[in-house]
Amino acid sequence: MRSRPRRLDRTGAAMTEFSWKRSDFPEGFVFAAATSAYQIEGHAFGGAGRTHWDRFAEIPGKVARGENGAVACDHYHRWPEDLDLIRDAGLDAYRFSTSWARIMPDGVTVNPDGLDFYDRLVDGMLERGLRPMATLYHWELPEALSLRGGWTVREIPERLADLATVVARRLGDRLYSTAPINEPWCVAWLSHYHGDHAPGTTDLGAAARAMHYVGLAHGLCLSALRAEGVANLGAVCNMEYALPADDSADSETAAQLYDGIYNRWFPGAFLQGVYPDDILAGLEPHLPEGWARDMEVISQPVDWFGINYYTCRRLRQDGPVWPHVIDVPGPPPLTDMGWEIAPEGLGRLLRRTARDFTGDTPLFVTENGMASPHYDDRPDQPRIDYLDAHLRQARDAIADGVPLRGYTFWSLLDNFEWALGYDKRFGLVHVDFETQTRTPKASYRALARALAD
Ligand code: IFM
Numbered sequence: 001m002r003s004r005p006r007r008l009d010r011t012g013a014a015m016t017e018f019s020w021k022r023s024d025f026p027e028g029f030v031f032a033a034a035t036s037a038y039q040i041e042g043h044a045f046g047g048a049g050r051t052h053w054d055r056f057a058e059i060p061g062k063v064a065r066g067e068n069g070a071v072a073c074d075h076y077h078r079w080p081e082d083l084d085l086i087r088d089a090g091l092d093a094y095r096f097s098t099s100w101a102r103i104m105p106d107g108v109t110v111n112p113d114g115l116d117f118y119d120r121l122v123d124g125m126l127e128r129g130l131r132p133m134a135t136l137y138h139w140e141l142p143e144a145l146s147l148r149g150g151w152t153v154r155e156i157p158e159r160l161a162d163l164a165t166v167v168a169r170r171l172g173d174r175l176y177s178t179a180p181i182n183e184p185w186c187v188a189w190l191s192h193y194h195g196d197h198a199p200g201t202t203d204l205g206a207a208a209r210a211m212h213y214v215g216l217a218h219g220l221c222l223s224a225l226r227a228e229g230v231a232n233l234g235a236v237c238n239m240e241y242a243l244p245a246d247d248s249a250d251s252e253t254a255a256q257l258y259d260g261i262y263n264r265w266f267p268g269a270f271l272q273g274v275y276p277d278d279i280l281a282g283l284e285p286h287l288p289e290g291w292a293r294d295m296e297v298i299s300q301p302v303d304w305f306g307i308n309y310y311t312c313r314r315l316r317q318d319g320p321v322w323p324h325v326i327d328v329p330g331p332p333p334l335t336d337m338g339w340e341i342a343p344e345g346l347g348r349l350l351r352r353t354a355r356d357f358t359g360d361t362p363l364f365v366t367e368n369g370m371a372s373p374h375y376d377d378r379p380d381q382p383r384i385d386y387l388d389a390h391l392r393q394a395r396d397a398i399a400d401g402v403p404l405r406g407y408t409f410w411s412l413l414d415n416f417e418w419a420l421g422y423d424k425r426f427g428l429v430h431v432d433f434e435t436q437t438r439t440p441k442a443s444y445r446a447l448a449r450a451l452a453d
Pocket of ligand 1: 036039183308367410417426
């Protein structure tokens with residue numbers, strides 16, 4: 001097969017490099033790569049317990065090809081090679097997550113091998129000069145807790161705070177930063193309203209309770225971490241830039257509603273201790289009794305705030321039942337996830353978040369990246385272009401005064417993309433899932449050159 005011709009930039013030169021280099025960013029700006037536990041480690045190893053994702057994957061039609069995280073990238077055994085890859089790219093930090101079900105297989109009882117694994121991993125980062133950026137919970141709820149009601153019951157935030165204490169005591173002295181929960185919107189809304197992720201519920205009441213209890217878990221974990229002396233605590237929220245699908249007033253309303261559920265609910269709760277009125281109007285009837293008393297806990301101070309950004313959505317109204325919002329496909333080019341490429345949305349959300357929610361609190365882009373197929377005969381140019389455009393937005397936001405302190409590439413490795421299984425490839429490094437061979441892609445090599453300058 002012939003390779004595709006390389007694209008040319010405005011001057012007619014072949015584009016294989018990023019248009020920025022490290023020295024274009026402020027001194028001390030942190031470049032990181034991210035992964036998460038269940039997506040890479042290999043959950044069959046090291047005494048980890050079953051998670052709600054293992055169960056979800058067993059339900060026909062829920063996960064592509066019935067795939068799960070049992071082996072994934074075998075990072076549990078290959079972590080030294082993976083940390084070498086991060087160091088050799090010239091990155092400063094590694095954003096990883098701890099698996100609740102590895103550390104506490106039944107959600108409560110500590111598995112010493114699980115803690116030992118993260119202890120080795122964190123030491124391995126420090127030996128390589130990488131700053132450990134930890135996330136406590138990136139979606140692998142122990143099955144035993146899921147069967148007790150999961151995120152729709154108050155017990156789960158309390159148990160996650162226990163995990164926070166355990167992790168703090170073992171790793172807290174060596175972590176550069178810690179966030180309790182990755183992407184609360186996905187944990188709550190995507191998993192309980194849309195039902196696209198485990199546990200696959202499609203119920204507004206369950207989603208509303210989860211939208212509250214995930215926030216409560218965030219607050220309780222921050223308290224637990226602080227009580228153990230862990231410093232530099234933050235939050236990581238995903239955001240999508242919301243646009244009306246057309247110029248009707250109804251579509252404008254739909255975009256605002258989507259923006260509220262996706263981009264304002266958690267920042268409002270975490271940073272200001274209030275839920276946005278327009279969304280509260282729809283969710284309050286379903287919130288647990290006495291919810292308002294939790295807002296003080298939920299809004300503990302954070303030292304930094306992270307945004308995961310991938311795309312925008314074009315919204316219109318859909319029927320009479322709240323929240324009556326549906327998105328319509330955006331124009332090509334789309335990523336392999338079918339997501340519109342909208343780098344300007346990142347710049348807008350960074351500015352809006354700083355202006356309306358975070359003020360001078362340091363911001364981080366805690367995830368950004370593109371699913372794109374990669375074969376030897378198919379260069380990795382779309383990923384380079386995607387990342388380049390988003391990094392330029394980040395640089396422009398900094399120039400406008402946004403206190404953005406770091407940028408994280410999703411992902412270091414091709415990995416288990418949840419309900420879509422293994423064929424959505426976000427990695428800077430290609431993984432052959434048969435042999436577990438890691439092969440740096442053109443984007444990885446371009447990144448190493450940009451960071452060396
Ligand atoms: O793979 C996910 C990750 O687990 C959370 N943020 C978005 C990524 C791409 O979908």
